[in-house]
Amino acid sequence: xxxxxxxxxxxxxxxxxxxxxxxxxxxxxxxxxxxxxxxxxxxxxxxxxxxxxxxxxxxxxxxxxxxxxxxxxxxxxxxxxxxxxxxxxxxxxxxxxxxxxxxxxxxxxxxxxxxxxxxxxxxxxxxxxxxxxxxxxxxxxxxxxxxxxxxxxxxxxxxxxxxxxxxxxxxxxxxxxxxxxxxxxxxxxxxxxxxxxxxxxxxxxxxxxxxxxxxxxxxxxxxxxxxxxxxxxxxxxxxxxxxxxxxxxxxxxxxxxxxxxxxxxxxxxxxxxxxxxxxx
DNA sequence: AATGGCGCCTGAACGC
DNA sequence: TGCGTTCAGGCGCCAT
Numbered sequence: 001x002x003x004x005x006x007x008x009x010x011x012x013x014x015x016x017x018x019x020x021x022x023x024x025x026x027x028x029x030x031x032x033x034x035x036x037x038x039x040x041x042x043x044x045x046x047x048x049x050x051x052x053x054x055x056x057x058x059x060x061x062x063x064x065x066x067x068x069x070x071x072x073x074x075x076x077x078x079x080x081x082x083x084x085x086x087x088x089x090x091x092x093x094x095x096x097x098x099x100x101x102x103x104x105x106x107x108x109x110x111x112x113x114x115x116x117x118x119x120x121x122x123x124x125x126x127x128x129x130x131x132x133x134x135x136x137x138x139x140x141x142x143x144x145x146x147x148x149x150x151x152x153x154x155x156x157x158x159x160x161x162x163x164x165x166x167x168x169x170x171x172x173x174x175x176x177x178x179x180x181x182x183x184x185x186x187x188x189x190x191x192x193x194x195x196x197x198x199x200x201x202x203x204x205x206x207x208x209x210x211x212x213x214x215x216x217x218x219x220x221x222x223x224x225x226x227x228x229x230x231x232x233x234x235x236x237x238x239x240x241x242x243x244x245x246x247x248x249x250x251x252x253x254x255x256x257x258x259x260x261x262x263x264x265x266x267x268x269x270x271x272x273x274x275x276x277x278x279x280x
Numbered sequence: 281a282a283t284g285g286c287g288c289c290t291g292a293a294c295g296c
Numbered sequence: 297t298g299c300g301t302t303c304a305g306g307c308g309c310c311a312t
């Protein structure tokens with residue numbers, strides 16, 4: 001579930017953890033990557049403001065002011081993988097089968113539930129040092145960064161020959177669009193998902209730039225998409241799936257031209273689009 | 281260098 | 297309490 005909107009909704013819903021003191025970090029079955037630090041080593045640290053880069057969450061952990069070793073101790077990089085979600089609260093109950101990480105604080109526990117265990121919690125001394133530096137290297141620009149312009153998108157498209165849908169999924173053009181929002185943004189922009197990137201000129205790049213921001217922004221406002229597992233940290237489902245343009249709507253009429261929406265496979269992933277109003 | 285494909289895991293839905 | 301197959305929203309790694 002988690003693409004940028006779901007991760008951002010999660011970030012916003014765990015804001016209450018800022019300022020909490022870490023009591024313990026408990027791990028269940030192995031996640032995608034090892035934690036990289038002894039869990040005991042972070043006890044006593046304070047949680048700073050939660051950040052997001054692409055589909056990663058960054059939970060800064062700080063020493064108390066005036067501590068001899070400075071303010072920033074490091075932080076935890078969280079990734080929700082394909083099936084992860086976070087819950088935060090003081091009454092979560094005992095961990096269940098798919099709860100594989102839990103940061104216990106004096107304001108409640110932050111718990112990662114992740115059936116498929118493609119998610120991760122990784123310690124890093126900062127975002128600019130390994131392992132965070134390596135994990136975040138190669139990520140494209142943030143879609144809502146004012147510095148990310150239509151011209152920048154066009155320049156990033158120009159040297160690529162791959163299909164634009166696949167390029168969007170790679171996160172190199174811009175971060176955050178996964179399978180749902182890549183399909184929907186391309187419908188919004190009227191671009192066939194099979195179009196080679198290099199064939200997209202400035203006008204269509206501008207439409208795609210606008211479409212990505214619109215679709216991702218609407219999805220955040222809708223609380224994300226809940227196809228199966230996703231919940232925000234308060235346990236609430238998202239609503240975007242009900243307003244998706246094309247994702248998951250094979251055979252239904254296109255909202256713009258009425259033709260049936262088609263499903264194809266690109267890079268072993270489903271792509272949904274309208275043959276009537278999306279052009280190569 | 282760029283690109284395409286694989287595999288990590290588990291659970292649900294489907295066809296037989 | 298049927299069983300085997302297919303599919304699922306991510307992403308690092310490998311071979312080409």
